[in-house]
Amino acid sequence: MIVEFLGDFGPVAQRLDMVPAGTLVAVSGTVTRVQVLGADEPRAIVTLTGLSGESAQCAVDTERYLDVWDLLVEETPVQVCGKVRRPLKNMPALVDALAIRPAVVASAREFTLRYTTADGRQVRVLPRRGVETVGRLLMKLADRDEVWDIEVLDGDGGDVTFGFSCFADERAVNA
Template identity: 55%
Template sequence: MTDAIGAPRSGRTPTINDSASKAIRSDVHADNPVVNKARPARPALPGRLLVEYFSDLGPVSRRLDVVPLGTLVGVAGTVTALSQTGTDEAPRALFTVTGMTGESAQCTVDTEHYLDLWDFLVEGVQIRVSGRVRRPMANEPGYIEILAIQAAPAAAGTAKVVGA
């Protein structure tokens, strides 16, 4: 006894692991552009990185864009973009921390803290940062004004903390 495509029938219902059903699925979808079309990656949006902070109810993890202004937050990720701004007398840095999901957060280091923290500001380095949420305008994504940077666990024991 054979089925519709000529494969021998064993008297049981074929499962998804049967070689005949695999052949059917692959043949049916081989030239289907809808099934085989690669989904475009969702663009990473700045200000949506998951951050941790303490609320009145204890520790909370939320996206940066919904955390209240002025909240002290912490986040870990990789430095993916770095821009040194300001002058030689008043250096500043803007950088992006990107998490494992591709979401990111913009961070700033002001002149007062720049010299204390500059050695952690290297693209591709994994860091943990702490700072205050700032938002220039209500409808724009927030950013983190950095107060402390810590290297990833591989470089344990290296941390710089500056006064708030």
């Protein structure tokens, strides 16, 4: 994942795995996983994922976790500032968080996913990745006749269902 830091001649953007340990960096992305460790003194390992799909892990100590736990929720865009650390030689670098704040990330467009079940019409608004994830499950349920009338609409209301890989094979079947 790309991180930003101040180099000898100004701002630098570089892959985290190329940045020397101890360098103060900033990384922005969407929280995609939070692993809370310890009950009495909670700390966390947070996975941030960028729009490219690359991810970085950030270690959040107890003091900071207690201050920012409400930001560490999946699908929340954040910016983490901290120092690069390599726990073991053969492990990827991670960022020891010194500060975490909400971030405005150039996010993927949101889509409206609609489908029908025995309980009636269902509607969810999801980013592209969410549509792909839920769509795969819906296709399995459709094979068992538990879901039908699946469609995905863009922000303008246009049908973009077959623009998602999870539904692309269905187009070939219905052609």
